[in-house]
Amino acid sequence: MEVEDDFDVFDPERLVQCPYNKHHQIRARRFPYHLVKCRKSYPRVAKELTTCPFNARHLVPQADLRDHISNCHDKRFIEEDIVSESSDFQRRQMNPVSTWQAPPCDEDWDTESREQLTSPFVLGMANDGLKRKHRDHSVTAWSLHFVAMWVYGTSCRAVMRNAV
Secondary structure, X not given: OOOOOHHHOOOOOOEEEOOOOOOXXXXXXXXXXXXXXXXXXXXXXXXXXXXXXXXXXXXXXXXXXXXXXXXXXOHHHHHHHHHHHHXXXXXXXXXXXXXXXXXXXXXXXXXXXXXXXXOXXXXXXXXXOOEOOOOOOOOOHHHHHHHHHHHHXXXXXXXXXXXX
């Protein structure tokens, strides 16, 4: 049972009356914490109160719940959300289906895989099987050695010995 005026509903400093003890006047920003505390302190009153489905801060007597639901100010926010969700759904249904098509592909993976079977990959060797004479940015055995030491904490030889 909150004391609410339309002009200060969102003011965190406004005073709100506790539903468990009418003598408690709590700042709105502290109200949820106070409700938990008072619910434990007044278990008999807590059994008689019901939480509003639109705002958990609204605690009303069970007999008055139906009347509260029909007059609850927060019900308006829920109804607006439902209306906006349904209009968003309708708008999404009206959007045309994409007509995008993938561009034609000139790749033939089967042919490429057959070609690679005839010339296997060897570190430091070109596809034609000849040693490269120029230095490129490919991975070297020395850099693999340091990577293995960093990842496994040991050298490549030890890793290969354990793998066999």
